[in-house]
Amino acid sequence: MFDLFKKQFIDVIEWTESTNGVLSYRYPTADKEIQTGAQLTVRDSQMALFVNEGNVADVFSPGRYELSTKTLPILTSLLNWDKAFKSPFKSEVYFFSTREQLDQRWGTQQAITVRDKEFGVIRLRAFGTFAYRVEEPTTFHQKVSGTREKYTTAELDGQLRSIITTGIATTLGEAKTPFLDMAANQTKLSEALKESLDHSFWDYGLKLTSFLVQSVTLPEELQQYLDKQSSMNLVGDLKKYAQFQAADAISAAAENPGGMGMLAVGMNASGVIGQAFGQGLSGDSGAKQEDPFVILEKLQTLMEKGVLSKEEFEAKKAEVLKRIS
Incomplete structure:
Protein backbone atom coordinates (compact mmCIF):
# COMPACT_ATOMS: atom_id res chain seq x y z
CA MET A 1 0.00 0.00 0.00
CA PHE A 2 2.88 2.35 0.82
CA ASP A 3 4.51 1.65 -2.59
CA LEU A 4 1.25 2.42 -4.38
CA PHE A 5 0.94 5.72 -2.53
CA LYS A 6 4.54 6.62 -3.35
CA LYS A 7 3.98 6.17 -7.09
CA GLN A 8 1.43 8.98 -7.08
CA PHE A 9 4.20 11.56 -6.75
CA ILE A 10 6.67 12.65 -9.41
CA ASP A 11 10.23 13.36 -8.32
CA VAL A 12 11.98 13.55 -11.71
CA ILE A 13 10.66 15.12 -14.91
CA GLU A 14 12.61 14.69 -18.16
CA TRP A 15 12.17 13.69 -21.79
CA THR A 16 14.52 11.67 -23.94
CA GLU A 17 13.64 11.96 -27.63
CA SER A 18 13.41 8.42 -28.94
CA THR A 19 12.35 9.21 -32.52
CA ASN A 20 12.87 11.98 -35.05
CA GLY A 21 10.17 14.40 -36.07
CA VAL A 22 8.53 14.91 -32.65
CA LEU A 23 7.90 18.60 -32.02
CA SER A 24 6.08 18.46 -28.68
CA TYR A 25 5.53 15.85 -25.97
CA ARG A 26 3.18 15.91 -22.96
CA TYR A 27 4.80 14.42 -19.90
CA PRO A 28 2.45 11.83 -18.30
CA THR A 29 1.10 13.39 -15.10
CA ALA A 30 -2.43 11.94 -15.03
CA ASP A 31 -3.51 10.90 -11.52
CA LYS A 32 -0.12 12.02 -10.23
CA GLU A 33 1.17 15.06 -8.41
CA ILE A 34 4.52 16.77 -8.74
CA GLN A 35 6.54 16.82 -5.57
CA THR A 36 7.82 20.20 -4.45
CA GLY A 37 11.59 19.97 -4.89
CA ALA A 38 11.26 17.58 -7.85
CA GLN A 39 14.06 17.73 -10.43
CA LEU A 40 13.27 19.04 -13.91
CA THR A 41 15.86 18.31 -16.60
CA VAL A 42 15.62 20.17 -19.91
CA ARG A 43 18.22 18.93 -22.36
CA ASP A 44 19.98 20.87 -25.10
CA SER A 45 17.65 21.55 -28.05
CA GLN A 46 14.61 21.33 -25.73
CA MET A 47 12.31 23.67 -23.84
CA ALA A 48 9.67 22.86 -21.21
CA LEU A 49 6.35 24.52 -20.47
CA PHE A 50 4.11 24.26 -17.39
CA VAL A 51 0.36 24.68 -17.95
CA ASN A 52 -2.31 24.93 -15.25
CA GLU A 53 -5.94 24.39 -16.25
CA GLY A 54 -5.30 25.78 -19.73
CA ASN A 55 -3.26 28.75 -18.52
CA VAL A 56 0.32 28.86 -19.76
CA ALA A 57 2.67 29.29 -16.82
CA ASP A 58 6.45 28.99 -16.64
CA VAL A 59 8.81 28.27 -19.55
CA PHE A 60 12.18 26.57 -19.01
CA SER A 61 15.21 26.66 -21.31
CA PRO A 62 17.93 23.95 -21.23
CA GLY A 63 19.22 23.24 -17.73
CA ARG A 64 18.42 21.41 -14.48
CA TYR A 65 15.94 22.91 -12.04
CA GLU A 66 14.59 22.17 -8.58
CA LEU A 67 10.88 22.94 -8.71
CA SER A 68 9.74 25.38 -6.04
CA THR A 69 7.91 28.67 -5.70
CA LYS A 70 11.18 30.35 -6.69
CA THR A 71 11.58 28.51 -10.00
CA LEU A 72 7.82 28.52 -10.74
CA PRO A 73 6.84 32.18 -10.18
CA ILE A 74 3.97 32.27 -12.68
CA LEU A 75 2.46 29.00 -11.47
CA THR A 76 2.85 30.21 -7.90
CA SER A 77 0.88 33.33 -8.79
CA LEU A 78 -1.83 31.39 -10.63
CA LEU A 79 -2.37 29.04 -7.69
CA ASN A 80 -1.88 31.71 -5.01
CA TRP A 81 0.83 29.74 -3.29
CA ASP A 82 2.56 31.05 -0.23
CA LYS A 83 6.33 31.38 -0.54
CA ALA A 84 6.68 28.61 2.03
CA PHE A 85 4.49 26.26 -0.02
CA LYS A 86 5.89 22.70 0.14
CA SER A 87 2.96 20.46 -0.83
CA PRO A 88 2.73 18.35 -4.01
CA PHE A 89 0.87 20.04 -6.86
CA LYS A 90 -0.87 19.28 -10.14
CA SER A 91 0.31 20.73 -13.44
CA GLU A 92 0.64 19.68 -17.06
CA VAL A 93 4.20 19.65 -18.38
CA TYR A 94 5.03 19.86 -22.08
CA PHE A 95 8.42 19.41 -23.70
CA PHE A 96 9.30 20.94 -27.07
CA SER A 97 12.10 19.94 -29.40
CA THR A 98 13.95 23.01 -30.69
CA ARG A 99 16.19 21.02 -33.02
CA GLU A 100 16.16 22.07 -36.66
CA GLN A 101 13.83 19.92 -38.71
CA LEU A 102 16.02 19.50 -41.78
CA ASP A 103 15.33 18.43 -45.36
CA GLN A 104 11.61 19.13 -45.25
CA ARG A 105 10.16 18.87 -48.75
CA TRP A 106 7.81 21.35 -50.34
CA GLY A 107 6.25 21.44 -53.77
CA THR A 108 3.24 22.70 -55.69
CA GLN A 109 1.09 19.65 -56.43
CA GLN A 110 -0.96 21.71 -58.85
CA ALA A 111 0.29 24.56 -61.02
CA ILE A 112 -0.19 27.86 -59.23
CA THR A 113 -1.31 31.03 -60.98
CA VAL A 114 1.02 34.01 -60.69
CA ARG A 115 0.48 37.49 -62.10
CA ASP A 116 3.77 38.77 -63.50
CA LYS A 117 4.31 42.45 -64.38
CA GLU A 118 6.03 41.51 -67.66
CA PHE A 119 4.06 38.48 -68.92
CA GLY A 120 0.73 38.83 -67.15
CA VAL A 121 -0.89 35.65 -65.79
CA ILE A 122 1.36 32.58 -65.87
CA ARG A 123 1.05 29.11 -64.33
CA LEU A 124 4.04 27.33 -62.83
CA ARG A 125 5.17 24.47 -60.63
CA ALA A 126 8.08 24.50 -58.22
CA PHE A 127 9.66 22.37 -55.52
CA GLY A 128 12.53 22.44 -53.06
CA THR A 129 13.47 21.97 -49.40
CA PHE A 130 13.22 23.97 -46.20
CA ALA A 131 14.16 23.71 -42.53
CA TYR A 132 12.58 25.14 -39.39
CA ARG A 133 12.48 24.78 -35.62
CA VAL A 134 10.19 25.60 -32.70
CA GLU A 135 11.30 29.03 -31.52
CA GLU A 136 8.45 30.18 -29.28
CA PRO A 137 6.92 27.20 -27.39
CA THR A 138 4.08 29.21 -25.83
CA THR A 139 2.76 30.30 -29.24
CA PHE A 140 3.29 26.84 -30.72
CA HIS A 141 1.38 25.23 -27.84
CA GLN A 142 -1.52 27.67 -28.03
CA LYS A 143 -1.91 27.70 -31.83
CA VAL A 144 -0.66 24.31 -32.99
CA SER A 145 0.07 21.40 -30.67
CA GLY A 146 -2.41 22.08 -27.85
CA THR A 147 -2.95 19.33 -25.28
CA ARG A 148 -2.00 16.43 -27.54
CA GLU A 149 0.22 13.77 -26.07
CA LYS A 150 2.60 14.08 -29.03
CA TYR A 151 2.74 16.36 -32.06
CA THR A 152 4.95 15.55 -35.06
CA THR A 153 6.29 17.18 -38.21
CA ALA A 154 4.06 14.91 -40.30
CA GLU A 155 0.95 16.45 -38.70
CA LEU A 156 2.21 19.96 -39.41
CA ASP A 157 3.38 19.25 -42.95
CA GLY A 158 0.10 20.00 -44.73
CA GLN A 159 -0.33 23.38 -43.06
CA LEU A 160 3.22 24.45 -43.88
CA ARG A 161 2.79 23.42 -47.52
CA SER A 162 -0.31 25.59 -47.75
CA ILE A 163 1.57 28.53 -46.23
CA ILE A 164 4.41 28.09 -48.73
CA THR A 165 2.14 27.79 -51.78
CA THR A 166 0.20 30.91 -50.80
CA GLY A 167 3.43 32.77 -50.06
CA ILE A 168 4.89 31.95 -53.47
CA ALA A 169 1.83 33.23 -55.33
CA THR A 170 1.67 36.41 -53.24
CA THR A 171 5.39 37.19 -53.37
CA LEU A 172 5.79 36.70 -57.10
CA GLY A 173 2.59 38.60 -57.81
CA GLU A 174 3.78 41.63 -55.82
CA ALA A 175 7.43 41.48 -56.87
CA LYS A 176 8.87 44.48 -58.70
CA THR A 177 11.43 42.24 -60.40
CA PRO A 178 10.05 40.28 -63.39
CA PHE A 179 9.62 36.61 -62.58
CA LEU A 180 11.95 35.38 -65.33
CA ASP A 181 14.79 37.45 -63.88
CA MET A 182 14.28 35.75 -60.51
CA ALA A 183 13.76 32.28 -62.00
CA ALA A 184 17.11 32.56 -63.76
CA ASN A 185 18.76 33.05 -60.35
CA GLN A 186 17.35 30.48 -57.93
CA THR A 187 19.49 31.78 -55.05
CA LYS A 188 17.83 35.21 -55.20
CA LEU A 189 14.42 33.61 -55.69
CA SER A 190 14.98 31.44 -52.60
CA GLU A 191 16.01 34.46 -50.53
CA ALA A 192 12.99 36.48 -51.65
CA LEU A 193 10.57 33.67 -50.80
CA LYS A 194 12.18 32.98 -47.41
CA GLU A 195 11.88 36.64 -46.47
CA SER A 196 8.19 36.64 -47.37
CA LEU A 197 7.51 33.40 -45.44
CA ASP A 198 9.38 34.29 -42.23
CA HIS A 199 6.43 36.11 -40.68
CA SER A 200 3.92 33.35 -41.50
CA PHE A 201 6.10 30.75 -39.77
CA TRP A 202 6.64 33.04 -36.78
CA ASP A 203 2.86 33.32 -36.33
CA TYR A 204 2.93 29.65 -35.30
CA GLY A 205 5.95 30.00 -33.02
CA LEU A 206 8.31 28.63 -35.67
CA LYS A 207 11.53 29.99 -37.15
CA LEU A 208 12.16 29.30 -40.83
CA THR A 209 15.92 28.67 -40.87
CA SER A 210 16.37 27.92 -44.58
CA PHE A 211 14.33 27.83 -47.76
CA LEU A 212 15.65 26.55 -51.08
CA VAL A 213 14.09 26.51 -54.54
CA GLN A 214 15.50 23.52 -56.42
CA SER A 215 13.41 23.66 -59.59
CA VAL A 216 10.84 25.86 -61.29
CA THR A 217 8.80 24.45 -64.17
CA LEU A 218 7.49 27.11 -66.55
CA PRO A 219 4.97 26.89 -69.37
CA GLU A 220 6.73 25.70 -72.54
CA GLU A 221 6.47 29.03 -74.36
CA LEU A 222 8.05 30.93 -71.46
CA GLN A 223 10.80 28.34 -71.11
CA GLN A 224 11.67 28.84 -74.79
CA TYR A 225 11.81 32.59 -74.26
CA LEU A 226 14.11 32.15 -71.26
CA ASP A 227 16.43 29.91 -73.30
CA LYS A 228 16.65 32.53 -76.05
CA GLN A 229 17.33 35.26 -73.53
CA SER A 230 20.18 33.23 -72.03
CA SER A 231 21.70 32.74 -75.48
CA MET A 232 21.57 36.47 -76.18
CA ASN A 233 23.35 37.20 -72.90
CA LEU A 234 26.15 34.83 -73.88
CA VAL A 235 26.70 36.63 -77.17
CA GLY A 236 26.57 40.07 -75.55
CA ASP A 237 27.22 43.03 -77.82
Missing part, protein backbone atom coordinates in the same frame (compact mmCIF):
# COMPACT_ATOMS: atom_id res chain seq x y z
CA LEU A 238 26.78 41.58 -81.32
CA LYS A 239 28.59 44.47 -82.98
CA LYS A 240 31.76 43.92 -80.95
CA TYR A 241 31.41 40.19 -81.41
CA ALA A 242 31.29 40.59 -85.21
CA GLN A 243 34.32 42.90 -85.15
CA PHE A 244 36.26 40.41 -83.08
CA GLN A 245 35.39 37.56 -85.45
CA ALA A 246 36.44 39.62 -88.47
CA ALA A 247 39.76 40.68 -86.95
CA ASP A 248 40.52 37.11 -85.97
CA ALA A 249 39.78 35.92 -89.51
CA ILE A 250 42.16 38.53 -91.03
CA SER A 251 44.93 37.50 -88.66
CA ALA A 252 44.54 33.83 -89.61
CA ALA A 253 44.37 34.55 -93.36
CA ALA A 254 47.47 36.75 -93.27
CA GLU A 255 49.48 33.74 -92.12
CA ASN A 256 48.70 31.87 -95.37
CA PRO A 257 49.83 33.02 -98.88
CA GLY A 258 46.79 33.73 -101.03
CA GLY A 259 44.50 33.62 -98.04
CA MET A 260 43.67 37.31 -98.15
CA GLY A 261 41.93 37.08 -101.50
CA MET A 262 39.64 34.27 -100.37
CA LEU A 263 38.97 36.11 -97.12
CA ALA A 264 37.92 39.25 -98.98
CA VAL A 265 35.38 37.29 -101.02
CA GLY A 266 33.96 35.70 -97.88
CA MET A 267 33.85 38.97 -96.01
CA ASN A 268 32.03 40.77 -98.81
CA ALA A 269 29.45 37.96 -98.82
CA SER A 270 28.75 38.45 -95.13
CA GLY A 271 26.55 41.49 -94.56
CA VAL A 272 26.82 41.50 -90.78
CA ILE A 273 30.58 41.16 -90.52
CA GLY A 274 31.14 43.46 -93.49
CA GLN A 275 29.09 46.13 -91.76
CA ALA A 276 31.08 45.61 -88.57
CA PHE A 277 34.30 46.17 -90.52
CA GLY A 278 32.94 49.33 -92.07
CA GLN A 279 32.07 50.69 -88.63
CA GLY A 280 35.39 49.58 -87.22
CA LEU A 281 37.33 51.48 -89.93
CA SER A 282 35.31 54.69 -89.71
CA GLY A 283 37.59 56.55 -87.35
CA ASP A 284 36.99 59.68 -89.47
CA SER A 285 33.56 59.62 -91.09
CA GLY A 286 34.55 62.32 -93.59
CA ALA A 287 37.69 60.67 -94.95
CA LYS A 288 37.71 57.50 -97.02
CA GLN A 289 40.34 55.08 -95.80
CA GLU A 290 42.10 52.42 -97.84
CA ASP A 291 40.65 48.91 -97.68
CA PRO A 292 42.51 46.99 -94.94
CA PHE A 293 42.47 43.84 -97.09
CA VAL A 294 44.43 45.64 -99.78
CA ILE A 295 46.92 46.94 -97.22
CA LEU A 296 47.48 43.50 -95.74
CA GLU A 297 47.89 41.91 -99.17
CA LYS A 298 50.52 44.50 -100.06
CA LEU A 299 52.34 43.94 -96.79
CA GLN A 300 52.33 40.18 -97.30
CA THR A 301 53.69 40.61 -100.86
CA LEU A 302 56.50 42.81 -99.54
CA MET A 303 57.36 40.21 -96.91
CA GLU A 304 57.38 37.39 -99.48
CA LYS A 305 59.76 39.41 -101.69
CA GLY A 306 62.05 40.03 -98.76
CA VAL A 307 61.41 43.75 -98.55
CA LEU A 308 59.89 43.35 -95.07
CA SER A 309 61.08 40.99 -92.38
CA LYS A 310 58.66 38.75 -90.50
CA GLU A 311 58.90 41.05 -87.48
CA GLU A 312 58.19 44.16 -89.55
CA PHE A 313 55.21 42.49 -91.20
CA GLU A 314 53.74 41.53 -87.82
CA ALA A 315 54.17 45.08 -86.53
CA LYS A 316 52.44 46.60 -89.58
CA LYS A 317 49.68 44.00 -89.44
CA ALA A 318 49.06 44.86 -85.80
CA GLU A 319 48.65 48.53 -86.73
CA VAL A 320 46.03 47.67 -89.35
CA LEU A 321 44.14 45.36 -87.02
CA LYS A 322 44.21 47.99 -84.27
CA ARG A 323 42.34 50.40 -86.55
CA ILE A 324 39.43 48.00 -86.99
CA SER A 325 39.23 46.55 -83.47
Whole structure:
Protein backbone atom coordinates (compact mmCIF):
# COMPACT_ATOMS: atom_id res chain seq x y z
CA MET A 1 0.00 0.00 0.00
CA PHE A 2 2.88 2.35 0.82
CA ASP A 3 4.51 1.65 -2.59
CA LEU A 4 1.25 2.42 -4.38
CA PHE A 5 0.94 5.72 -2.53
CA LYS A 6 4.54 6.62 -3.35
CA LYS A 7 3.98 6.17 -7.09
CA GLN A 8 1.43 8.98 -7.08
CA PHE A 9 4.20 11.56 -6.75
CA ILE A 10 6.67 12.65 -9.41
CA ASP A 11 10.23 13.36 -8.32
CA VAL A 12 11.98 13.55 -11.71
CA ILE A 13 10.66 15.12 -14.91
CA GLU A 14 12.61 14.69 -18.16
CA TRP A 15 12.17 13.69 -21.79
CA THR A 16 14.52 11.67 -23.94
CA GLU A 17 13.64 11.96 -27.63
CA SER A 18 13.41 8.42 -28.94
CA THR A 19 12.35 9.21 -32.52
CA ASN A 20 12.87 11.98 -35.05
CA GLY A 21 10.17 14.40 -36.07
CA VAL A 22 8.53 14.91 -32.65
CA LEU A 23 7.90 18.60 -32.02
CA SER A 24 6.08 18.46 -28.68
CA TYR A 25 5.53 15.85 -25.97
CA ARG A 26 3.18 15.91 -22.96
CA TYR A 27 4.80 14.42 -19.90
CA PRO A 28 2.45 11.83 -18.30
CA THR A 29 1.10 13.39 -15.10
CA ALA A 30 -2.43 11.94 -15.03
CA ASP A 31 -3.51 10.90 -11.52
CA LYS A 32 -0.12 12.02 -10.23
CA GLU A 33 1.17 15.06 -8.41
CA ILE A 34 4.52 16.77 -8.74
CA GLN A 35 6.54 16.82 -5.57
CA THR A 36 7.82 20.20 -4.45
CA GLY A 37 11.59 19.97 -4.89
CA ALA A 38 11.26 17.58 -7.85
CA GLN A 39 14.06 17.73 -10.43
CA LEU A 40 13.27 19.04 -13.91
CA THR A 41 15.86 18.31 -16.60
CA VAL A 42 15.62 20.17 -19.91
CA ARG A 43 18.22 18.93 -22.36
CA ASP A 44 19.98 20.87 -25.10
CA SER A 45 17.65 21.55 -28.05
CA GLN A 46 14.61 21.33 -25.73
CA MET A 47 12.31 23.67 -23.84
CA ALA A 48 9.67 22.86 -21.21
CA LEU A 49 6.35 24.52 -20.47
CA PHE A 50 4.11 24.26 -17.39
CA VAL A 51 0.36 24.68 -17.95
CA ASN A 52 -2.31 24.93 -15.25
CA GLU A 53 -5.94 24.39 -16.25
CA GLY A 54 -5.30 25.78 -19.73
CA ASN A 55 -3.26 28.75 -18.52
CA VAL A 56 0.32 28.86 -19.76
CA ALA A 57 2.67 29.29 -16.82
CA ASP A 58 6.45 28.99 -16.64
CA VAL A 59 8.81 28.27 -19.55
CA PHE A 60 12.18 26.57 -19.01
CA SER A 61 15.21 26.66 -21.31
CA PRO A 62 17.93 23.95 -21.23
CA GLY A 63 19.22 23.24 -17.73
CA ARG A 64 18.42 21.41 -14.48
CA TYR A 65 15.94 22.91 -12.04
CA GLU A 66 14.59 22.17 -8.58
CA LEU A 67 10.88 22.94 -8.71
CA SER A 68 9.74 25.38 -6.04
CA THR A 69 7.91 28.67 -5.70
CA LYS A 70 11.18 30.35 -6.69
CA THR A 71 11.58 28.51 -10.00
CA LEU A 72 7.82 28.52 -10.74
CA PRO A 73 6.84 32.18 -10.18
CA ILE A 74 3.97 32.27 -12.68
CA LEU A 75 2.46 29.00 -11.47
CA THR A 76 2.85 30.21 -7.90
CA SER A 77 0.88 33.33 -8.79
CA LEU A 78 -1.83 31.39 -10.63
CA LEU A 79 -2.37 29.04 -7.69
CA ASN A 80 -1.88 31.71 -5.01
CA TRP A 81 0.83 29.74 -3.29
CA ASP A 82 2.56 31.05 -0.23
CA LYS A 83 6.33 31.38 -0.54
CA ALA A 84 6.68 28.61 2.03
CA PHE A 85 4.49 26.26 -0.02
CA LYS A 86 5.89 22.70 0.14
CA SER A 87 2.96 20.46 -0.83
CA PRO A 88 2.73 18.35 -4.01
CA PHE A 89 0.87 20.04 -6.86
CA LYS A 90 -0.87 19.28 -10.14
CA SER A 91 0.31 20.73 -13.44
CA GLU A 92 0.64 19.68 -17.06
CA VAL A 93 4.20 19.65 -18.38
CA TYR A 94 5.03 19.86 -22.08
CA PHE A 95 8.42 19.41 -23.70
CA PHE A 96 9.30 20.94 -27.07
CA SER A 97 12.10 19.94 -29.40
CA THR A 98 13.95 23.01 -30.69
CA ARG A 99 16.19 21.02 -33.02
CA GLU A 100 16.16 22.07 -36.66
CA GLN A 101 13.83 19.92 -38.71
CA LEU A 102 16.02 19.50 -41.78
CA ASP A 103 15.33 18.43 -45.36
CA GLN A 104 11.61 19.13 -45.25
CA ARG A 105 10.16 18.87 -48.75
CA TRP A 106 7.81 21.35 -50.34
CA GLY A 107 6.25 21.44 -53.77
CA THR A 108 3.24 22.70 -55.69
CA GLN A 109 1.09 19.65 -56.43
CA GLN A 110 -0.96 21.71 -58.85
CA ALA A 111 0.29 24.56 -61.02
CA ILE A 112 -0.19 27.86 -59.23
CA THR A 113 -1.31 31.03 -60.98
CA VAL A 114 1.02 34.01 -60.69
CA ARG A 115 0.48 37.49 -62.10
CA ASP A 116 3.77 38.77 -63.50
CA LYS A 117 4.31 42.45 -64.38
CA GLU A 118 6.03 41.51 -67.66
CA PHE A 119 4.06 38.48 -68.92
CA GLY A 120 0.73 38.83 -67.15
CA VAL A 121 -0.89 35.65 -65.79
CA ILE A 122 1.36 32.58 -65.87
CA ARG A 123 1.05 29.11 -64.33
CA LEU A 124 4.04 27.33 -62.83
CA ARG A 125 5.17 24.47 -60.63
CA ALA A 126 8.08 24.50 -58.22
CA PHE A 127 9.66 22.37 -55.52
CA GLY A 128 12.53 22.44 -53.06
CA THR A 129 13.47 21.97 -49.40
CA PHE A 130 13.22 23.97 -46.20
CA ALA A 131 14.16 23.71 -42.53
CA TYR A 132 12.58 25.14 -39.39
CA ARG A 133 12.48 24.78 -35.62
CA VAL A 134 10.19 25.60 -32.70
CA GLU A 135 11.30 29.03 -31.52
CA GLU A 136 8.45 30.18 -29.28
CA PRO A 137 6.92 27.20 -27.39
CA THR A 138 4.08 29.21 -25.83
CA THR A 139 2.76 30.30 -29.24
CA PHE A 140 3.29 26.84 -30.72
CA HIS A 141 1.38 25.23 -27.84
CA GLN A 142 -1.52 27.67 -28.03
CA LYS A 143 -1.91 27.70 -31.83
CA VAL A 144 -0.66 24.31 -32.99
CA SER A 145 0.07 21.40 -30.67
CA GLY A 146 -2.41 22.08 -27.85
CA THR A 147 -2.95 19.33 -25.28
CA ARG A 148 -2.00 16.43 -27.54
CA GLU A 149 0.22 13.77 -26.07
CA LYS A 150 2.60 14.08 -29.03
CA TYR A 151 2.74 16.36 -32.06
CA THR A 152 4.95 15.55 -35.06
CA THR A 153 6.29 17.18 -38.21
CA ALA A 154 4.06 14.91 -40.30
CA GLU A 155 0.95 16.45 -38.70
CA LEU A 156 2.21 19.96 -39.41
CA ASP A 157 3.38 19.25 -42.95
CA GLY A 158 0.10 20.00 -44.73
CA GLN A 159 -0.33 23.38 -43.06
CA LEU A 160 3.22 24.45 -43.88
CA ARG A 161 2.79 23.42 -47.52
CA SER A 162 -0.31 25.59 -47.75
CA ILE A 163 1.57 28.53 -46.23
CA ILE A 164 4.41 28.09 -48.73
CA THR A 165 2.14 27.79 -51.78
CA THR A 166 0.20 30.91 -50.80
CA GLY A 167 3.43 32.77 -50.06
CA ILE A 168 4.89 31.95 -53.47
CA ALA A 169 1.83 33.23 -55.33
CA THR A 170 1.67 36.41 -53.24
CA THR A 171 5.39 37.19 -53.37
CA LEU A 172 5.79 36.70 -57.10
CA GLY A 173 2.59 38.60 -57.81
CA GLU A 174 3.78 41.63 -55.82
CA ALA A 175 7.43 41.48 -56.87
CA LYS A 176 8.87 44.48 -58.70
CA THR A 177 11.43 42.24 -60.40
CA PRO A 178 10.05 40.28 -63.39
CA PHE A 179 9.62 36.61 -62.58
CA LEU A 180 11.95 35.38 -65.33
CA ASP A 181 14.79 37.45 -63.88
CA MET A 182 14.28 35.75 -60.51
CA ALA A 183 13.76 32.28 -62.00
CA ALA A 184 17.11 32.56 -63.76
CA ASN A 185 18.76 33.05 -60.35
CA GLN A 186 17.35 30.48 -57.93
CA THR A 187 19.49 31.78 -55.05
CA LYS A 188 17.83 35.21 -55.20
CA LEU A 189 14.42 33.61 -55.69
CA SER A 190 14.98 31.44 -52.60
CA GLU A 191 16.01 34.46 -50.53
CA ALA A 192 12.99 36.48 -51.65
CA LEU A 193 10.57 33.67 -50.80
CA LYS A 194 12.18 32.98 -47.41
CA GLU A 195 11.88 36.64 -46.47
CA SER A 196 8.19 36.64 -47.37
CA LEU A 197 7.51 33.40 -45.44
CA ASP A 198 9.38 34.29 -42.23
CA HIS A 199 6.43 36.11 -40.68
CA SER A 200 3.92 33.35 -41.50
CA PHE A 201 6.10 30.75 -39.77
CA TRP A 202 6.64 33.04 -36.78
CA ASP A 203 2.86 33.32 -36.33
CA TYR A 204 2.93 29.65 -35.30
CA GLY A 205 5.95 30.00 -33.02
CA LEU A 206 8.31 28.63 -35.67
CA LYS A 207 11.53 29.99 -37.15
CA LEU A 208 12.16 29.30 -40.83
CA THR A 209 15.92 28.67 -40.87
CA SER A 210 16.37 27.92 -44.58
CA PHE A 211 14.33 27.83 -47.76
CA LEU A 212 15.65 26.55 -51.08
CA VAL A 213 14.09 26.51 -54.54
CA GLN A 214 15.50 23.52 -56.42
CA SER A 215 13.41 23.66 -59.59
CA VAL A 216 10.84 25.86 -61.29
CA THR A 217 8.80 24.45 -64.17
CA LEU A 218 7.49 27.11 -66.55
CA PRO A 219 4.97 26.89 -69.37
CA GLU A 220 6.73 25.70 -72.54
CA GLU A 221 6.47 29.03 -74.36
CA LEU A 222 8.05 30.93 -71.46
CA GLN A 223 10.80 28.34 -71.11
CA GLN A 224 11.67 28.84 -74.79
CA TYR A 225 11.81 32.59 -74.26
CA LEU A 226 14.11 32.15 -71.26
CA ASP A 227 16.43 29.91 -73.30
CA LYS A 228 16.65 32.53 -76.05
CA GLN A 229 17.33 35.26 -73.53
CA SER A 230 20.18 33.23 -72.03
CA SER A 231 21.70 32.74 -75.48
CA MET A 232 21.57 36.47 -76.18
CA ASN A 233 23.35 37.20 -72.90
CA LEU A 234 26.15 34.83 -73.88
CA VAL A 235 26.70 36.63 -77.17
CA GLY A 236 26.57 40.07 -75.55
CA ASP A 237 27.22 43.03 -77.82
CA LEU A 238 26.78 41.58 -81.32
CA LYS A 239 28.59 44.47 -82.98
CA LYS A 240 31.76 43.92 -80.95
CA TYR A 241 31.41 40.19 -81.41
CA ALA A 242 31.29 40.59 -85.21
CA GLN A 243 34.32 42.90 -85.15
CA PHE A 244 36.26 40.41 -83.08
CA GLN A 245 35.39 37.56 -85.45
CA ALA A 246 36.44 39.62 -88.47
CA ALA A 247 39.76 40.68 -86.95
CA ASP A 248 40.52 37.11 -85.97
CA ALA A 249 39.78 35.92 -89.51
CA ILE A 250 42.16 38.53 -91.03
CA SER A 251 44.93 37.50 -88.66
CA ALA A 252 44.54 33.83 -89.61
CA ALA A 253 44.37 34.55 -93.36
CA ALA A 254 47.47 36.75 -93.27
CA GLU A 255 49.48 33.74 -92.12
CA ASN A 256 48.70 31.87 -95.37
CA PRO A 257 49.83 33.02 -98.88
CA GLY A 258 46.79 33.73 -101.03
CA GLY A 259 44.50 33.62 -98.04
CA MET A 260 43.67 37.31 -98.15
CA GLY A 261 41.93 37.08 -101.50
CA MET A 262 39.64 34.27 -100.37
CA LEU A 263 38.97 36.11 -97.12
CA ALA A 264 37.92 39.25 -98.98
CA VAL A 265 35.38 37.29 -101.02
CA GLY A 266 33.96 35.70 -97.88
CA MET A 267 33.85 38.97 -96.01
CA ASN A 268 32.03 40.77 -98.81
CA ALA A 269 29.45 37.96 -98.82
CA SER A 270 28.75 38.45 -95.13
CA GLY A 271 26.55 41.49 -94.56
CA VAL A 272 26.82 41.50 -90.78
CA ILE A 273 30.58 41.16 -90.52
CA GLY A 274 31.14 43.46 -93.49
CA GLN A 275 29.09 46.13 -91.76
CA ALA A 276 31.08 45.61 -88.57
CA PHE A 277 34.30 46.17 -90.52
CA GLY A 278 32.94 49.33 -92.07
CA GLN A 279 32.07 50.69 -88.63
CA GLY A 280 35.39 49.58 -87.22
CA LEU A 281 37.33 51.48 -89.93
CA SER A 282 35.31 54.69 -89.71
CA GLY A 283 37.59 56.55 -87.35
CA ASP A 284 36.99 59.68 -89.47
CA SER A 285 33.56 59.62 -91.09
CA GLY A 286 34.55 62.32 -93.59
CA ALA A 287 37.69 60.67 -94.95
CA LYS A 288 37.71 57.50 -97.02
CA GLN A 289 40.34 55.08 -95.80
CA GLU A 290 42.10 52.42 -97.84
CA ASP A 291 40.65 48.91 -97.68
CA PRO A 292 42.51 46.99 -94.94
CA PHE A 293 42.47 43.84 -97.09
CA VAL A 294 44.43 45.64 -99.78
CA ILE A 295 46.92 46.94 -97.22
CA LEU A 296 47.48 43.50 -95.74
CA GLU A 297 47.89 41.91 -99.17
CA LYS A 298 50.52 44.50 -100.06
CA LEU A 299 52.34 43.94 -96.79
CA GLN A 300 52.33 40.18 -97.30
CA THR A 301 53.69 40.61 -100.86
CA LEU A 302 56.50 42.81 -99.54
CA MET A 303 57.36 40.21 -96.91
CA GLU A 304 57.38 37.39 -99.48
CA LYS A 305 59.76 39.41 -101.69
CA GLY A 306 62.05 40.03 -98.76
CA VAL A 307 61.41 43.75 -98.55
CA LEU A 308 59.89 43.35 -95.07
CA SER A 309 61.08 40.99 -92.38
CA LYS A 310 58.66 38.75 -90.50
CA GLU A 311 58.90 41.05 -87.48
CA GLU A 312 58.19 44.16 -89.55
CA PHE A 313 55.21 42.49 -91.20
CA GLU A 314 53.74 41.53 -87.82
CA ALA A 315 54.17 45.08 -86.53
CA LYS A 316 52.44 46.60 -89.58
CA LYS A 317 49.68 44.00 -89.44
CA ALA A 318 49.06 44.86 -85.80
CA GLU A 319 48.65 48.53 -86.73
CA VAL A 320 46.03 47.67 -89.35
CA LEU A 321 44.14 45.36 -87.02
CA LYS A 322 44.21 47.99 -84.27
CA ARG A 323 42.34 50.40 -86.55
CA ILE A 324 39.43 48.00 -86.99
CA SER A 325 39.23 46.55 -83.47
